[in-house]
């Protein structure tokens with residue numbers, strides 16, 4: 001998969017792209033990530049990419065010309081152009097799974113007060129990472145790139161929150177007792193069947209207690225129904 005990120009602030013991505021799982025995925029050629037500086041595409045003689053809004057108002061608006069030219073030069077037949085904006089579709093794990101099957105993503109990061117409305121005509125999808133307004137699309141672009149990369153590394157995510165719709169069960173590491181708090185003995189007894197049952201039940205419990213809305217959206221298996229009944233009784237005591 002190839003991800004082209006159009007930004008006015010490419011250095012914001014330096015640490016993000018070189019560290020941890022993203023850094024490894026790039027090294028292993030699982031994903032190719034390119035940073036494109038929007039300023040390189042402006043034809044404005046002072047190098048500007050933005051201007052004041054018609055009709056007045058605070059701040060500056062990204063101009064059509066550099067964005068149109070930049071996207072035109074990057075877009076291929078199988079590209080999906082995504083605009084980062086608080087007005088977009090709210091990003092979640094399902095959207096991440098839809099995006100991971102694409103060969104080529106072009107992510108457009110805004111800055112300043114917004115985009116010239118005509119830019120929307122060359123965009124395929126608008127994405128928001130939540131109901132809050134950031135100063136630019138760079139952090140949202142990192143969030144969705146990180147999440148897509150997580151889906152690529154699917155194995156380690158099989159039990160992670162939301163990947164299989166439930167919240168993740170509690171996790172522990174050494175020592176077995178810390179300041180009087182003990183690791184549940186079932187996790188240390190080596191019985192894999194019991195361990196899997198514990199993980200499923202505690203995932204269900206977390207979801208029931210913290211995100212009951214997720215339970216309503218999914219059809220439970222027979223085993224999950226039995227476990228959920230037990231949990232409801234236990235939590236009432």
Ligand code: ADE
Pocket residue numbers: 084085086127128129130131132133134135136137140
């Ligand atoms: N740009 C500014 N705020 C944003 C948000 N919440 N999501 C996506 N892009 C943004």
